[in-house]
Amino acid sequence: MDKTIKNLTIKLLTTAEELESVREFWQKHNQHPYSDFEYFALSSQIEKRFIQPYVFVLYQNDEPVTLLAAALRSSEIKWRFGYLPLFKSKVKSIDVSYRGIYGDLSEENCNLLVKALLDTLKTGKADMCFFDHLRIDSPFYKAVKRIPKWRSRDNADYENPHWTLFLENSFEIFYKTRSKNTKSNIRKYRNRMIKNFGDDLRLEFYTKLKDIPSAVENIETVAQKTYQRSLGAGFLNNEETLVKWEFLAKKNRLFNAVLFIKEKPIAYWDWILYNGVAFSIATGYDPEYHYYHPGHYLLIACIEYFCNAPNCDMIDYGFGEAQYKRMLGSEMWLESPVSIFAPNLKGLKLKLMKMLTIGTSQSIISILEKLGLLGFIKKLWRKKLSSK
Template sequence: MLNQANAMTQTESAATSRSANTSKVKILIARTLDEVEPLRKAWTSWGGHRDSDIDVVLMIIGSYPEAIRPHVIALYRNGEPDAILIGRLEKKRIAFRIGYLTVFRPWARTLNFVYGALRGNASSENSEILIGEVVRCLKKDEADVAFLEFVPVDSPLYEKARTVPGFLSRDSHPVSQLHELLEVPSSIDGVYHRMSSKSRGELRRKMRKLEAHPAGELRIVCYRESTEMDRMFADVERVAKNTYQRGLGAGFSDTPKVRERLGLAARKGWLRAYVEYLGDRPIAFWIGMLYGDTFFGEYLGFDVEFRQFAPGMALMMKGIEGFCTRVKGEDVKKLDFGPGHAEYKEALSTQSWREAAVYIFGPTVKGAFLRLVRMTTQSIEQLARKVLVSTAILPRLKRIWRDRLAKRSKSTPAENVPTPD
């Protein structure tokens, strides 16, 4: 059990030394489930991303084998909670990649701060104090490295994560990527009109051919309830096992982790699992969660045999049409496509921003080693990407690699898929 008084006294002293403005700041780090619960009221009142929801965080800590305990840094001002940085301590392999290729997976103790980890007052001053606490925990050898999942690059938290740690602890090579979002219009026509006339016409032509396919009637089922989970998992797995994501060890797979995650979503009323069928055969799926007024896309895939009919895009457009018409009275205002660029996201999105995952390395031999591996792999990837972009062959190589992975995944059962790090 954490000695709360000692932790608060030490941190208050450190914070006070920074400036007079922080003289009434206290920090409490919740390292047990019992210490997390008193934060629930403030935690939920601030709102935020689905991944930093307190019940999602506790589910992961309680069910994921690599999760050891919570690590939630709570910042108080004048005795009242003002902000929290939400994370957990894990022992796991960290995947260092060059493109799709994983080149090294060393074991490490990691302070993993979730997507949307900072709730409450996200000021520059609070961000500096919270990152300072992360650095202090690493200096005390609580972990080898800290990892902040995809922080907006224009946020104070990102800036402080890049500047507060000492030079040898900083991540010198964070790579930003797009995160795109669609503000749901009142009519699906507003979505189609975001496409070029050529793309719009081609998609509608493919959708008509799919509807007329001799394999059977085209229908879409939306699974929401816990009682529907087994049927949904079985049908989605029939499609997912042949996708390129399966070859990467990513995307949907019928594993205990995914069942826990989607099971919680079903119990909370968030789950929306759309499956597209031709007759009785599932050919595409789009699984996400409706959290507040935002639908967060989680998994998307289709049967490659029907690629020429764009079944995944057809399913997504039907789902979005339901958002526009407020099916079952649901008020979906935003569709969050998640991090990473894709052509369909670019075509449909109305908002975008750049974000990057950021590491902070411990001041130890292990931390220095991890930093060296990170710098090396990121430097090689950035150089290779620059060369490929300049020769305009990157999209073609991606397609070839994805097709290769899709073929390989056909012989890889779900239970043998490596867990994404």
């Protein structure tokens, strides 16, 4: 698909050979490990759902000025009402990489790219286009919410906080900058663990290729007991994960932390180190030790490590609400998982199902939050899921 509007040419790149022509531009602007050029190329080779790259590029005078990194995938949407599974939909989706829109993001350029996505959806090649969280203050998000007509527009997207932590030069300085309440919690949970388990506590950081078998074994021991596993989230022990970890280890980006009591792993935290940032990928703990807050203990140990690491300036906790992010973060912005639906019967069906499930869920969540009951209900559901 080549289309020229004014002095801009829009091209759709769908082969590895075509992607090589924009590698330099892509890597120059990318800031996230999931949308890294080589990581994207690896995913295209190993992911079973992956059909082909679907990368839109705006050119001006034959030079790329704006790029949207996406892939056409065969997906299965698991519709839920909160944590309760309802039904599934098989779809072909244009999945835009997280933070995978680069370059000149002027209003005009964003509008052109959204219109190009809509034109593609009109051909029937995909049922929807999914953006795995866009900043709600970004021009691209505004274009996605403004340009599609009602049947293609997402009316059930919602806001998610995204927290980061700027690291100090030492853990001592970090500790001093925290609030009185946060300092108290750091001491309380640390002392609770030490008082009950003392010298039996042990930390392991897995960063090398040779560490991967041990990391997988110990993390899986914990992950299989978590509520995230029941939701198909968190650490997934499969071939894709193994290949990606091997890639990350070779690039010195792998960082997996595990907390043990004697030889028993009780909590894990998976990170990717990329361009001076530690990105939180997955975490979990053995629910048997819930009272002791082992996840909090492990996170503080990771923060202390990253404060002392020479090439780590920030922690990115990712999107999603969590008390620890508010306590141990320094900057927050709002993002939204948003879609564009194909202007056909299947697209309309997907839109209505999202409104029925996610839209209704978010309305109830808002009510529970106002009543002060949301945390209590979440704990009950997570306890139930962990016991399965």
